[in-house]
Amino acid sequence: MGLVWSFLGSALAVALSGIGSAIGIGYAGQATAGVMSEDPRNFGKYLVLTALPGTQGIYGFVAGFLALNKIGALAATMTTEIGMQIFLACLPVALAGLFSAIHQGKVCTAGVGLTAKQPAESGKALVLGVFVEFYAVLGLLITIFLLNAV
Template identity: 45%
Template sequence: MVSDLLFVVLGIGLAVTIPGFMSALGVGMTGVAAAGATAEKPGEFSRMFVLEILPGTQGFYGFIAGILIMMGTGILGGAFGLPADVTGLVVLAAAVPAILQGFTAYYQGKVATASVSAVSKTPETFGSCVIYTVMVETYAILGFLTAFLLVYGLGIFG
């Protein structure tokens, strides 16, 4: 039988790695566009930077979810343990929303990249473009909050 520890570590690993990787893709594609736009209009750096960092937040959400699971299960302190009615597979399942929210970073990067183009042509569109980009963030936040509430609801924090 697969141990509870293996499932918990798998949940932590996926919750940190997938959102981190997808954030890197989103930030990277937006950064390429932002670098080109900044080369043409150096004064627009701060606006381009705001658009570039937005797809990176999903990586933080996944990282925070992983840390919370490590703290709750005692992995971070070196004393792994779960409540009697909680299995490692259940902890892995609770991490799924934190894992899947990471995929929104790629799509947020696409919106942010298009926004870089729009803002470089018409700087007055910056506010609207930030709103478009942040709308994708809503679903990342919902995924993180769901994972947080599931992990908290398992009672692993004592």
């Protein structure tokens, strides 16, 4: 039973963060495609804003990988309690990744609009997106600390 809980935690860390990133990039990507269809200049500025919500998916992947390592190391002594600990340790990055990626996608979409109107202000749009990123990083850090504590 411990293995089931730990695999579930690892899977959720990757899946939820990935879903959030896909939605977030979907928003920003559509807005960028719209802007590009009218004015193909400054693609580099839009590329960063579009890619930014994708980092949560990477954080989820890293957490999932660390959880699997932990599962591998503890496989011989795995109990339900340890499995649930790994499951709970994976939740911060899974949930923070899911919600922060979606909201970061919205912020980046607004940033794409800002850049389309005032290309010189793209740096400010990026900074606003990074603010949301901060909470996904916190989620990943807590997941890493919790996994180390198992």
